[in-house]
Amino acid sequence: MNSQIVEVPATQWQLPATNSNWINALEQGKVLYFPTLPFTLGEAEQTLLTPAVLEENVRNISLAAENQLKGAAGDEHTKVLLTQMLKRYRTQSAQLIYSLLPKYKGALRCAPTSYRPKTVEARKQSWRADDRRMHVDAFPSRPNRGERILRVFSNVNPDGVPRVWRVGEPFADMVETMLPRCKPYVGWQAKALNKLGITKSLRSEYDHFMLQLHDNMKADMNYQQQAKQITMPFASGSVWVCFSDHALHGVESGQYMMEQTFHIAPEDQYNPNISPLAHLSQVMQRPLV
Ligand code: SIN
């Protein structure tokens, strides 16, 4: 199972060269781990290493692609520092992704950048929202019709505390176990959810099954404990990258993480035939979007 993680010995965000093994591993749903690639905070930015920068009752601070800052408490100076730190993270993440996957240039859509200063262990959430349980990312209100979710994470913990993830079995193996438990798609229900504004656009059959897989995995404590998995401590001063709609993951512990999301259409991948949409369509023998 160790093979679900592939290490990349890079020390710069602009990789001097890429490698088809890394590209294939990523597109196959593995996690690329860069153990020696820190995201460095400036001296003034060190003051942001406290959960006190969060507004009450929020989990993350985010910077939308158009640069609006959300979730931050504190004075203007703090907000300027946060914006600067998040923008730099976005720039460096794009540099990393474009040097790792040059073909993605021009095809990526930038989603918000986030900073997560809270301790994972302190979270209180419903089982469905609890990212400590292994899952693939699928969002109830934001259908994506198979568009990929590519994420760049960095542990910026100043005290050397790792961010510990559990990384699960390959997507296809999980689908074999979970798909028989998924409820069928009901077209009129999807239309009603859209009309009521519960979803931002029409939930496709693909989106329905991704949510069902997400929920069925999280609901099954036996699966959570017994399914093949490895516990992976991502060191402070490291980066990891994965397609989070494809790589099974759950977070056990840690504090202070940066995250950048990008989206890409599966047609624009190196191998357009490897994606959750391609796999589910093949298993179900019909188009799902
Ligand atoms: C996630 O499940 O995408 C969150 C992971 C984390 O907070 O480390």
Ligand code: FE
């Ligand atoms: Fe997740």
